Amino acid sequence: MTIQLYHCNICPLSRFIVLLFKELKIEFTSHSQFFWRADISLIKINALGTRPTAVIGKDNDIFIGVASILSCIEDNFTSDEDVMVRLFGKYCDGKKNIDRHNSNKHHIDQNQDHNSKNIIKNNIKDLKITINSKIKQKSQIKQFFEWFCYRLYQDGVRPLIHEKITKVIENSKEQPNSSTIRQARKKIKRHLIYIEYLLTNKDQLYISGDEVTIADYAATAQISVLDMINEIDWSEYRNLRNWYALMKSRPSTQWMLSCPVPTILRCPNWYTDPDNF
Numbered sequence: 001m002t003i004q005l006y007h008c009n010i011c012p013l014s015r016f017i018v019l020l021f022k023e024l025k026i027e028f029t030s031h032s033q034f035f036w037r038a039d040i041s042l043i044k045i046n047a048l049g050t051r052p053t054a055v056i057g058k059d060n061d062i063f064i065g066v067a068s069i070l071s072c073i074e075d076n077f078t079s080d081e082d083v084m085v086r087l088f089g090k091y092c093d094g095k096k097n098i099d100r101h102n103s104n105k106h107h108i109d110q111n112q113d114h115n116s117k118n119i120i121k122n123n124i125k126d127l128k129i130t131i132n133s134k135i136k137q138k139s140q141i142k143q144f145f146e147w148f149c150y151r152l153y154q155d156g157v158r159p160l161i162h163e164k165i166t167k168v169i170e171n172s173k174e175q176p177n178s179s180t181i182r183q184a185r186k187k188i189k190r191h192l193i194y195i196e197y198l199l200t201n202k203d204q205l206y207i208s209g210d211e212v213t214i215a216d217y218a219a220t221a222q223i224s225v226l227d228m229i230n231e232i233d234w235s236e237y238r239n240l241r242n243w244y245a246l247m248k249s250r251p252s253t254q255w256m257l258s259c260p261v262p263t264i265l266r267c268p269n270w271y272t273d274p275d276n277f
Contacts, residue, residue: 001076003028004055006042008035009259010165010228012157013066013149015221017052018259020073022252023086023217028054034262036170066149070214088138089211141208144215152222156188164229168264188226192237195219199239205246212247220247227277228261230268234277241277248274 005021005028007014021028033039035051045062046053054063056072063069077083163176163184198207207215223244226232234241247253257272270277 001026001057004031005029006031006033006039006046006051006053006055008033008051010161010225010261010265011035011051012153012221012225014052015224015256016066016149016218017054017069018256019217019221019252020070020214022255023250024073024077024083026073032259034169036166067146070145085211087214088141089209089213090134137208141213141215144207145218148215148218148222152188152191156184156191157222157225159184160188160229160231161225165262165265169262185231188231192232192240195243196237196240199243206243212250216243216247220244220253224248224253224257228265228267228271245274245277248272 003021003026005017007018007030009015009032020026031039031041033042033051035049039049042051042053043049045055046064048064050064052064052066052069054069054072055061056063061072063072073083074087159180163181167174167176195207198204204210206212207219223232223240227244248257254272254274261267268277
């Protein structure tokens, strides 16, 4: 599978896809560009010019956004147990269990054409669909993924990127809005407190259990950007810090953190260090 990935190193949504590909050992050709710079080759395939955008396969199919790219990877590797475990942990093999209640009551005889539709209809009414615990856990992992990629991003990470980075780099006459920054910080704090709560279980190393999943990749992408602009007081979040140390030590995260960032940014000394922060 050939992949051309258009991404931005300071965009947490792009960072998630980079982490995903690196964790799955999926090779890709990187087209990295900061989002305030026009990329003609990207605009030709995605008129909005948004990142991440991926061109995948011999037919050059275009996938725009994290959800679209993730769905493509999931659909293409459904039968690959190793990939699914890396996405959803041990919950990857959950399937819907269908209990046909009183199935013998409505036996369908293929030779009885005149009333087969009614029999099928009655059978459907009697189907009892149960969702097992593995499906529920997989659903929860995807909910965490969406929370990080959409809620946390929209509430706080995106506004801070715009106010603290984009405005400065674009030499905007408009000064960073202190009210917007305060509101973003307030919302981010609530998110961080909740993540800290999720990690209070001593037997739970990661966001959704004892195995790393897309929930952790999504969280790492957002947290790494906040850390890059020094927006986290790590002394307030012991569990979060321990979790991020684990994630930061992974080769995929180290590769992501080594990617260039704007020269105006003065990243903290611990930005790439998994041990001292």
